[in-house]
Amino acid sequence: MNDRLADAVHEVEEAEHEFRPPVAGRVTDVVVGIAVVALGVAALLGSLALGVGSPRAPGTGTWPFLVSIVLVVLGLGLLVMTGRTRDAERFTGAGGLVLAGLATMIAFVAVISVIGFEIPAALLMFVWLKFLGGESWRFSVVTSLATVAAFYVVFVGLLAVPIPHMF
Structure with missing residues (x-):
């Protein structure tokens, strides 16, 4: 019985290697x-601008400061490990979906303080569901509107969170 299990595991591993995307190179x-590292340094500068405070009286930038230090250390670790690992995948056409998602998030952040969260959140969710997730038009519209309505009721109506909103 153990031989059968070992054979099955071996077959699964071979199948995984057969369909695996190409390995990223040193440049990637x-x-x-x-x-x-650049993201960590930018976050570090931002956290210092917020004010880190002291261990006895932490400022608003304390947690962002600690997270940014971790980012810098991890980025430096990635640079040290360059070329030594084989588990990173080469960027493919699917990376365009990630860039589209990032671009929509940047647009969301840029307009939320100007027109409130309702329209940008509904549009963001719709775009992600319909175009990035491949959902149906009906599902995308209904889910986007229902989710924004639920967020509005909970955060604006019940919790009185001071987020930019239109209504």
């Missing part, structure tokens, strides 16, 4: 490492 490793 370096670019990703530099991007993580």
